[in-house]
Amino acid sequence: MEIKTIQSEEEKLIGKNVFLTTLDAVFNWARGNSLWPLTFGLACCAIEVMAAGGPKYDFSRFGYEVWRPSPRHADLMIVAGTITKKMQPLVLRLYEQMAEPKYVIAMGSCAISGGPFVDSYHVVPGANTFLPVDVYIPGCPPRPEALLYGWLELKRKIQNPRVVKK
Numbered sequence: 001m002e003i004k005t006i007q008s009e010e011e012k013l014i015g016k017n018v019f020l021t022t023l024d025a026v027f028n029w030a031r032g033n034s035l036w037p038l039t040f041g042l043a044c045c046a047i048e049v050m051a052a053g054g055p056k057y058d059f060s061r062f063g064y065e066v067w068r069p070s071p072r073h074a075d076l077m078i079v080a081g082t083i084t085k086k087m088q089p090l091v092l093r094l095y096e097q098m099a100e101p102k103y104v105i106a107m108g109s110c111a112i113s114g115g116p117f118v119d120s121y122h123v124v125p126g127a128n129t130f131l132p133v134d135v136y137i138p139g140c141p142p143r144p145e146a147l148l149y150g151w152l153e154l155k156r157k158i159q160n161p162r163v164v165k166k
């Protein structure tokens with residue numbers, strides 16, 4: 001009778017301390033919590049990205065403070081600003097040099113659709129015309145809080161791949 005009690009205590013402890021998962025789920029959990037953004041900006045929305053990097057918004061609490069100066073060290077591109085036709089091949093080159101798996105956030109009206117300059121002869125009508133955009137953040141410009149919200153949506157997508165498939 002006493003032995004039975006000990007076993008049930010052990011089972012209770014195992015139930016509280018052991019959990020099973022897949023390797024993919026562990027990788028996605030780690031990826032979602034350690035995105036390394038490329039230090040990069042195209043126009044006025046980039047000023048909001050810089051503001052977001054300050055202590056007021058404290059992105060470090062999510063594990064996202066490691067801004068990388070080299071695309072080979074980064075796995076997140078935040079397209080912040082107007083994409084001109086002159087800059088588009090350079091943005092694409094940066095994206096191609098980034099580490100896999102990599103993600104793209106289109107921040108602001110210009111990056112989403114060309115914004116107020118969409119009718120101009122020299123502006124690309126959105127990052128999605130040449131990059132696989134994961135999250136769109138509307139606004140002109142979006143505030144740092146919006147960037148943070150979009151970033152956390154990206155984390156949710158990475159950690160729940162079924163959301164992405166749907």
Ligand code: SF4
Pocket residue numbers: 043044045046080081082107108109110111115116139140141142
């Ligand atoms: S969306 Fe507005 S704030 Fe952002 S780059 Fe375009 S014009 Fe500037």
